[in-house]
Amino acid sequence: MTEKKTDTIAVRTGIGTDTQHHAVVPPLYLSTNYRFPALGDVPTYDYARGGNPTRAQLEQALTDLEGGAGAVVTNCGMSAINLVLSLLEAGEHIVAPHDCYGGTYRLLESRAKQGIWQVSFVDQSDHDALDQALAKQPKLVLVETPSNPLLRVVDIAEICQKAHQVGAWVMVDNTFLSPALQTPFALGADMVVHSTTKFINGHSDIVGGAVIAATSELAETLAWWGNCLGATGNAFDSYMTLRGLRTLGARVKQHQHNTEAVLSYLQTVSAVRKIYYPGLASHPGHQIAARQQAGFGSMLSLELDTDQAGVARFIDGLTLFALAESLGGVESLVTHPGSMTHRAMSDAAQAEAGIAPTLLRFSIGLEDAQDLVADLANAFARLEGDTP
Numbered sequence: 001m002t003e004k005k006t007d008t009i010a011v012r013t014g015i016g017t018d019t020q021h022h023a024v025v026p027p028l029y030l031s032t033n034y035r036f037p038a039l040g041d042v043p044t045y046d047y048a049r050g051g052n053p054t055r056a057q058l059e060q061a062l063t064d065l066e067g068g069a070g071a072v073v074t075n076c077g078m079s080a081i082n083l084v085l086s087l088l089e090a091g092e093h094i095v096a097p098h099d100c101y102g103g104t105y106r107l108l109e110s111r112a113k114q115g116i117w118q119v120s121f122v123d124q125s126d127h128d129a130l131d132q133a134l135a136k137q138p139k140l141v142l143v144e145t146p147s148n149p150l151l152r153v154v155d156i157a158e159i160c161q162k163a164h165q166v167g168a169w170v171m172v173d174n175t176f177l178s179p180a181l182q183t184p185f186a187l188g189a190d191m192v193v194h195s196t197t198k199f200i201n202g203h204s205d206i207v208g209g210a211v212i213a214a215t216s217e218l219a220e221t222l223a224w225w226g227n228c229l230g231a232t233g234n235a236f237d238s239y240m241t242l243r244g245l246r247t248l249g250a251r252v253k254q255h256q257h258n259t260e261a262v263l264s265y266l267q268t269v270s271a272v273r274k275i276y277y278p279g280l281a282s283h284p285g286h287q288i289a290a291r292q293q294a295g296f297g298s299m300l301s302l303e304l305d306t307d308q309a310g311v312a313r314f315i316d317g318l319t320l321f322a323l324a325e326s327l328g329g330v331e332s333l334v335t336h337p338g339s340m341t342h343r344a345m346s347d348a349a350q351a352e353a354g355i356a357p358t359l360l361r362f363s364i365g366l367e368d369a370q371d372l373v374a375d376l377a378n379a380f381a382r383l384e385g386d387t388p
């Protein structure tokens with residue numbers, strides 16, 4: 001049989017597998033516990049923290065989509081990252097991107113302060129900085145590409161090769177692209193993490209996460225820790241996520257189509273000081289993105305040529321873009337990283353990471369592209385004071 005393509009895997013997950021009633025869409029198993037057929041005869045599923053058939057279906061789907069060997073579905077993206085970190089021994093060293101997801105930064109920094117691990121936050125596109133950090137013999141290298149919120153792109157294959165030379169695992173946070181646009185295992189990664197809250201579920205109605213492993217040995221260790229820590233995801237959220245996942249391919253295509261329309265418009269606006277999007281030829285990571293991604297995604301950030309009051313005026317003028325955290329849902333969103341997603345970072349750390357006070361991040365949704373452009377045009381008119 002030929003290998004199935006992403007859209008087919010996503011749509012077909014679990015379809016037609018119900019042997020009891022032949023339901024086309026797989027049923028949802030809510031039961032906490034499962035009957036032992038006889039004393040000493042341990043069933044495949046015994047207690048839902050350790051395993052659940054609905055969650056297992058999602059784990060299989062994510063494993064197939066990423067091209068891994070096994071997965072653990074967790075109750076959120078942060079618990080997926082925490083689960084990966086539980087593989088480390090006390091005092092071991094971690095290398096993380098200096099502009100990583102705010103929650104990841106907070107977790108790493110807080111645990112480092114407690115003396116549990118050592119962490120180096122580095123600009124991984126700076127080869128010297130990366131080499132210096134790798135010289136400290138880290139056990140784990142975290143990679144986030146494109147990064148949040150500046151969409152910096154790093155070369156996954158190159159980082160994996162260098163990290164493996166010093167014996168470190170590489171974990172790639174693939175939340176911003178989903179396996180529809182990037183598959184880090186093909187580039188050498190050891191673990192892939194998702195906040196399934198975002199594109200995988202895609203409807204902004206559950207919080208979930210997953211770790212997918214390149215080897216079954218790593219997958220088994222992660223599953224053991226997932227049960228030990230109580231990090232696993234629940235059945236209902238897994239069901240919702242499977243439902244959302246079926247349309248991943250179609251959604252991502254339309255997300256990108258709309259993003260192109262929004263970008264063409266934004267490039268004509270004088271109040272836009274800078275656009276951060278890997279699809280632009282001027283983006284420093286454009287070449288790498290074109291090589292390692294199957295598309296440029298639907299996340300973009302921009303710096304407005306204004307002050308704090310101007311940013312507030314602009315946001316106030318938007319009606320289709322809700323001012324909210326999160327991303328990757330069907331609805332368009334705007335975020336002010338400085339005061340929202342990245343507020344756990346000090347002003348100095350924000351400046352160091354390049355997060356300007358007038359930076360806005362957009363998650364381009366599935367509304368009509370022309371309506372989105374018109375909404376932005378209204379907000380820019382308001383920013384310029386053309387409308388009351």
Ligand SMILES: *Cc1c(COP(=O)(O)O)cnc(C)c1O
Pocket residue numbers: 076077078079101103104144148173175176194195196197198207208209
């Ligand atoms: C949202 C997000 C997370 C955290 O996921 P939660 O589901 O909110 O816990 C981690 N990494 C990235 C890149 C994210 O966008």
